Amino acid sequence: MKKSDVLIIGSGLGSLTSAVLLAKKGLKVRIIEQNWQAGGCTGSYWRKGYVFETGATTLVGLGKGLPLQYLLDQIGVEIEAKKLNLPMQVRLKNGSLLNRFEELEAWIAEAERVFGKVGQRQFWEECYSISQFVWKNSLSQLSFPPRKAKDFTKAIKSVSFEQLANLKNAFLSVESLLRKYNLHDNQPFCDFVNEQLLITAQNHKEEVNALFGATALCYTNYPNYYVNGGLINLVKPLIEFLTNHGGEIVFREEVSKIDSKGGSYVTSTQKADYESEFVISGIPFNNTLEVFQSDKVHSLKPKVLSSEQLNSAFQLGIGFIPHKEFDSIHHQIHLSEPLPEIGSASIFVSLNHPEDNSRTDEEGHAVMSVSTHIPDPANRVIDGQKVEGAIIDExxxxxxxxRENIKLVHSSSPGSWTKWTGRKWGFVGGYPQFKKIKPWQMLDARLDNHKAYQVGDTVYPGQGIPGVTLSGIIAVEKMELDWDI
Incomplete structure (x- = not known):
């Protein structure tokens, strides 16, 4: 039986974060990945002359006090990333073009130009202030959500008046912020807010709390970046660090069972059994429940979300010859009519950076990734050709x-996501925010109150590259608190 100190299931960014931090401490880390490459929903792949992203296309979290920057600083790794001048453009249903400027004053002026001056400045100044609070405190409360006495002790030691003052925002929804500034009847603005929230919070204004919602709405007011060659080049340096520090990643093996045995864990795949002192699950909690044999882990089942509460995605990868220059590489298009079969009200478009020639085999070609939400993926059968055709027409x-410049089109639906990532029902984007689930009620990193832990986008703090990175940091922090590693 192959042995290691830590066995990690899956190689998404949450898993890799924990892996490199633990390897830095001198622990022997082994990752089991069911696919042929690492990264999970953060990665890239070549297909017929073009390099497409597997999932995530936006990169936020670099900069002082942000989780990804913290991780890279801890392990001494630098990423070559281009800062975007304009993080995003949004095309509204009425044809208006909205520039999501990074600089707050420029963005407020743009919002007032498109949606009117009533309430805009006050709304966005409060949202930005909340988002600054969230990012400032994200790395100072690594025992959150508290479950053990040690967590509460550490949390109390670092608690501040600012944290107490912002506690109210966990009980308020984004809808309540809109009402506060008389924006709830501004239908074009409410539609805009709802579609923007879907990008990072996976839900609408009535359900997303103000803490997470304000942070989600303001992600374009922080530096956004692009990595040449695709986000796989964010993953590769982490894998290199892991292997240089005695770690290992095993590909093409899918975990079928995890048992406790004599104080250790035995993780079984179709090819081998692996013994370890610690286990970290980087697969979604829905999948974790299916492989763990522990009653303590299954006692957390009430926290699992059903397909009806989750989203998958329909994604198009398009290789094409551009006929013009674009002001931004990221665009959200709000549709005048919902997409057939799935009912989506918007699509998200990401292009390769114009200075990045490494993602196409032919000079002068470009790559476009298009994605949109599919709710309740387990109970939905779609005609992919109809959805694909409607998106291309739009x-x-x-x-x-x-049309004559399109050179390659391929699409991915929930079944494709299941095959690629192994995620149950092919759901992506993590657990959506719900008003009834407060931040301290979200899934904790601890699985069995022993030496099994969970990371990724189904535990606190949730979605996106910054969120899953933070989940990996928190898991290691709690391992240190629990076992003084």
Missing amino acids: LIRQGFLL
């Missing part, structure tokens, strides 16, 4: 494509 209508 991209042509909006001036992103010329």
Whole structure:
């Protein structure tokens, strides 16, 4: 039986974060990955002359006090990333073009131009203030959510008046912020807010609390970056660090069972059994429940979300010849009519950076990734050709494509996501925010109150590259508190 100090299931960014931090401490770390490459929903792949992203296309979290920067600083790794001048453009249903400027004053002026001056400045100043609080405190409360006496002790030692003052925002929804500034009847603005929240919070204004919602709405007011060659080049340096520090990643093995045995864990795949002192699950909690044999882990089942509460995605990868220059590489298009089969009200478009020639085999070609939400993926059968056709027609209508310049189109639906990532029902984007689930009620990193832990986008703090990175940091912090590693 192969042995290690830590066995990690899955190689998404939450897993890799914990892996490199533990390897730095001198622990022997082994990752089991069911796919042929690392990264999970943060990665890239080549197909017929083009390099497409597997999932995530936006990169936030670099900069002082942010989780990804903290991780890279801890392990002494630098990422070559281009800072985007304009993080995103949004095309509204009425045809208006909205520039999501990073600088707050420029963004407020743009919001007032498009949606009117009533309440905009006050709304966005409060949202930005909340988001600054969230990021400032994200790395100072690594025992959150508290479950053990040690967590509470550490949390109390670092608690501040600012944290207590912002506690109210966990009980308020984004909808309540809109009402506070008389914006709840501004329907174009409410539609805009709802579609923007879907990008990072996976839900709408009535359900997303103000703490997470304000942070989600303001992610374009922080530096956004692009990595040449795709986000796989964010993953590769972490794998290199892991292997250089005695770690290992095993590909093409899927975990079928995890048992406790004599104080250790035995993790079984179709090819081998692995023994370890610690286990970290980097697969979604829905999948974790299916492989753990522990009653303590299964006692957490009430916290699992059903397919009806989750989203998968329909994604298009398009290789094309651009017929014009674009002001931004990221665009959200709000649709005048919902997409057939799935009912989505918007699509998200990401292009390769114009200075990045490494993602196409032919000079002058470009890559486009298009994604949209599919609710309740377990109970939905869709005609992918209809969805694909409607999206391409919309991209042509909006001036992103010329039909004769399209060189390659391939699509992914929930079944594709299940095959690629192994995620149950092919759901992506993590657990959506719900008003009834307060931040301290979210899943904790501890699975069995022993030496099994959970990371990724189904535990606190949730979605996105910053969120899953923070989940990996928190898991290691709690391992240190529990076992003084």
